[in-house]
Amino acid sequence: xxxxxxxxxxxxxxxxxxxxxxxxxxxxxxxxxxxxxxxxxxxxxxxxxxxxxxxxxxxxxxxxxxxxxxxxxxxxxxxxxxxxxxxxxxxxxxxxxxxxxxxxxxxxxxxxxxxxxxxxxxxxxxxxxxxxxxxxxxxxxxxxxxxxxxxxxxxxxxxxxxxxxxxxxxxxxxxxxxxxxxxxxxxxxxxxxxxxxxxxxxxxxxxxxxxxxxxxxxxxxxxxxxxxxxxxxxxxxxxxxxxxxxxxxxxxxxxxxxxxxxxxxxxxxxxxxxxxxxxxxxxxxxxxxxxxxxxxxxxxxxxxxxxxxxxxxxxxxxxxxxxxxxxxxxxxxxxxxxxxxxxxxxxxxxxxxxxxxxxxxxxxxxxxxxxxxxxxxxxxxxxxxxxxxxxxxxxxxxxxxxxxxxxxxxxxxxxxxxxxxxxxxxxxxxxxxxxxxxxxxxxxxxxxxxxxxxxxxxxxxxxxxxxxxxxxxxxxxxxxxxxxxxxxxxxxxxxxxxxxxxxxxxxxxxxxxxxxxxxxx
Ligand SMILES: Cc1cc2nc3c(=O)[nH]c(=O)nc-3n(C[C@H](O)[C@H](O)[C@H](O)COP(=O)(O)OP(=O)(O)OC[C@H]3O[C@@H](n4cnc5c(N)ncnc54)[C@H](O)[C@@H]3O)c2cc1C
Numbered sequence: 001x002x003x004x005x006x007x008x009x010x011x012x013x014x015x016x017x018x019x020x021x022x023x024x025x026x027x028x029x030x031x032x033x034x035x036x037x038x039x040x041x042x043x044x045x046x047x048x049x050x051x052x053x054x055x056x057x058x059x060x061x062x063x064x065x066x067x068x069x070x071x072x073x074x075x076x077x078x079x080x081x082x083x084x085x086x087x088x089x090x091x092x093x094x095x096x097x098x099x100x101x102x103x104x105x106x107x108x109x110x111x112x113x114x115x116x117x118x119x120x121x122x123x124x125x126x127x128x129x130x131x132x133x134x135x136x137x138x139x140x141x142x143x144x145x146x147x148x149x150x151x152x153x154x155x156x157x158x159x160x161x162x163x164x165x166x167x168x169x170x171x172x173x174x175x176x177x178x179x180x181x182x183x184x185x186x187x188x189x190x191x192x193x194x195x196x197x198x199x200x201x202x203x204x205x206x207x208x209x210x211x212x213x214x215x216x217x218x219x220x221x222x223x224x225x226x227x228x229x230x231x232x233x234x235x236x237x238x239x240x241x242x243x244x245x246x247x248x249x250x251x252x253x254x255x256x257x258x259x260x261x262x263x264x265x266x267x268x269x270x271x272x273x274x275x276x277x278x279x280x281x282x283x284x285x286x287x288x289x290x291x292x293x294x295x296x297x298x299x300x301x302x303x304x305x306x307x308x309x310x311x312x313x314x315x316x317x318x319x320x321x322x323x324x325x326x327x328x329x330x331x332x333x334x335x336x337x338x339x340x341x342x343x344x345x346x347x348x349x350x351x352x353x354x355x356x357x358x359x360x361x362x363x364x365x366x367x368x369x370x371x372x373x374x375x376x377x378x379x380x381x382x383x384x385x386x387x388x389x390x391x392x393x394x395x396x397x398x399x400x401x402x403x404x405x406x407x408x409x410x411x412x413x414x415x416x417x418x419x420x421x422x423x424x425x426x427x428x429x430x431x432x433x434x435x436x437x438x439x440x441x442x443x444x445x446x447x448x449x450x451x452x453x454x455x456x457x458x459x460x461x462x463x464x465x466x467x468x469x470x471x472x473x474x475x476x477x478x479x480x481x482x483x484x485x486x487x488x489x490x491x492x493x494x495x496x497x498x499x500x501x502x503x504x505x506x507x508x509x510x511x512x513x514x515x516x517x518x519x520x521x
Pocket of ligand 1: 013131286300
């Protein structure tokens with residue numbers, strides 16, 4: 001059998017890609033050399049884009065008990081003075097989900113893997129190590145050693161290398177990465193609070209921007225708390241990760257008998273981006289393609305964006321609804337996005353990691369001024385994540401931004417987030433004052449083969465006698481977005497990026513034809 005794609009590595013990125021492949025009906029084989037998930041948490045924060053992706057897969061309810069909205073983050077400078085405050089946005093939420101969450105990675109990864117079983121077109125093989133890939137006649141031959149030590153070869157049209165930061169596939173191909181010059185040693189400690197313990201701990205996340213030892217405190221779901229400590233020059237990463245050293249570090253907040261250490265690991269936080277994200281039919285995703293310092297909690301989120309960006313494109317190409325050139329937009333869109341996001345994370349890291357007394361004092365003064373300049377003293381983390389600048393998008397206003405996700409009521413009286421009605425499709429959203437049956441008939445005709453859904457917004461609640469495409473918005477986020485971009489129609493891609501916008505029926509039709517031409521070029 002020739003698979004549409006073989007996914008190498010089932011960390012959070014590969015497992016998400018496997019679910020998305022199932023959602024799109026792709027024949028996929030997902031492999032991991034490990035028999036089980038990695039039991040220790042690494043990522044602790046995820047954002048609304050990831051929650052939206054998980055919900056598209058049908059996972060949001062299953063992981064609800066392992067996920068909690070992020071609290072505010074306080075940055076404390078010298079003498080514990082507040083120098084910066086990052087707040088999360090208040091509802092109604094632009095994308096339908098709280099902008100940031102903390103989560104417990106092992107159970108969420110387990111749920112991701114379990115969900116794959118629901119997709120008949122995706123096969124999973126664990127304990128199966130990929131040894132090499134050969135390309136011939138447009139196909140990939142993937143050599144594997146299974147859990148019994150037997151070697152096989154599987155064939156596919158595409159391979160997704162989701163094999164992590166040390167990516168054996170990338171290493172074998174000797175593909176170079178750009179180094180954005182960040183290289184700092186940190187100790188990460190996860191603890192579980194004992195019954196009734198931790199009352200005295202901060203109720204928000206805190207960045208202690210202290211020159212003696214920068215450190216971070218994160219409030220996790222349930223009893224999970226995390227500390228991250230910068231490792232000072234001359235300290236041994238192994239020595240500082242010993243329980244006695246950890247207890248000494250945490251004693252400033254908690255006595256040792258009030259928690260158990262879940263895990264402690266030392267890391268070097270890097271900022272690296274692959275120069276070429278595709279080698280023949282193999283695409284690189286997640287940590288295999290980029291490493292981001294965790295100060296913005298975006299490493300895994302970036303990888304899940306990779307999967308969201310690529311899978312629908314592969315599906316359209318495999319269904320012959322788009323030319324293979326569509327796949328060239330993967331790196332064109334993702335690489336600059338990752339670079340910009342990583343630069344922001346790096347800037348945050350540099351703010352936190354400042355060790356020079358004079359420069360730290362200047363930083364404190366500058367940030368305090370900025371804090372005073374905003375009466376609420378607030379910035380939101382999500383405002384820092386860019387849209388798409390170029391790639392498979394139009395040039396109209398709003399192109400490359402994320403399609404808002406309002407809560408809507410449909411013709412049968414059900415109220416849900418919009419994606420739950422439309423799924424991961426191309427969507428043409430029309431404002432309540434752009435009603436044109438001829439336009440809709442024409443669009444349906446020219447897009448008959450495409451996975452396109454019409455969303456006609458209406459003022460009054462639709463009833464059973466109305467069209468199944470009629471939706472009444474409940475919270476105004478779509479209307480506000482359309483007002484901001486001065487448009488009456490939005491054409492969105494399955495990964496929720498806006499392809500383009502229009503202000504009239506004529507322009508909408510032209511926009512749809514531009515999309516069709518772009519898919520065919
Ligand atoms: C301390 C720390 C804190 C972090 N905090 C955050 C955060 O808050 N938010 C966030 O978004 N990100 C965070 N990150 C980053 C995040 O953890 C990673 O980006 C993410 O886990 C990478 O996922 P992945 O699927 O790309 O790779 P991995 O999780 O590394 O998975 C790779 C998989 O490939 C498999 N594999 C490798 N080679 C082969 C082979 N030859 N054959 C078969 N299988 C193979 C491995 O067994 C593994 O399962 C943090 C990272 C660290 C270290």
